[in-house]
Amino acid sequence: MSIHSERGGTFSQEPNNSRHPILDETDRLIIQLLQADARMPNNAIAAAAGVAPSTCHGxxxxxxxxxxxxxxxxxxxPAxxxxxxxxxxxxRLHAHARANLTEFEKYLAGLPAVESIFFVTGDRDFLIHVAVADSGALRELVAANLSLRPEVAGTNxxxxxxxxxxxxxSPAA
Structure with a gap:
């Protein structure tokens, strides 16, 4: 299936992932350039991609x-x-708490120490990456914030x- 974009260009949708259409080579190059340097000026990205600045912006x-x-x-x-x-x-959440995952995700996202939140498979439900001042702040986060939540069955x-x-x-693995 092809879809025409109002911003110009046509792209195909992947049958198994309709949320993200297939990207053409120009889109992939633009993404690669932005991943390397998100502050790269539009005209430099356009030149590297071989398109007009207005097309690149679009x-x-x-x-x-x-x-x-x-x-x-x-x-x-963070340091x-x-x-x-x-x-x-x-x-790990209690089984009954899994019905309200969105609420718990919002709670986690509101904690200033949280850098990233991952909803995972296995014997745990979430894995969060946190950054704090010291071990006392980490203990406080776990003992006074996470462990006291009624939906939390355990932390590690x-x-x-x-x-x-x-x-x-970096070399590719």
Whole structure:
């Protein structure tokens, strides 16, 4: 099936994933360039992709509208802003609480220490990446916030010694 975009261009939908249409080579290149440097100017992206700046701008807007580009953000080192202790906390919910996952997700998202939230399979329901000032703040987060929630059956905390984000120069696995 082909769909014509109001911003120009036609794309096909994948039969097994209608939420994200198949991307053409220009879209893929634009995404690759933005992943490498989200601050890259539109005219530089356009030149690298071989399209006019207005076309490039339209494609980026379309990628955003379609939910493929979810946002642009600054990657800040938590230690530089006083949150040098990072951990992964696995959370298991009581069976009856699974009916209100959205509410619990909103609660987690509202905690200032939470960097990322993962809804996972296995014997745990959520895995959250947190960054806090020190071990006291981590203990407070787990003992006074998470463990006291009525829907939480248990937690398991793993301290992160080092967080390494792969870059383009990193060898592929």
């Amino acid at each position: 494609r980026i807007r379309s990628l955003q509208d379609r939910g493929i580009i979810r946002g642009f953000h600054a990657d800040v080192d 530089a802003v006083g949150r040098g202790l990072q951990a992964l906390i696995a959370i 905390t793993t301290v992160i010694f080092e967080y390494i984000r792969p870059t383009e120069s």
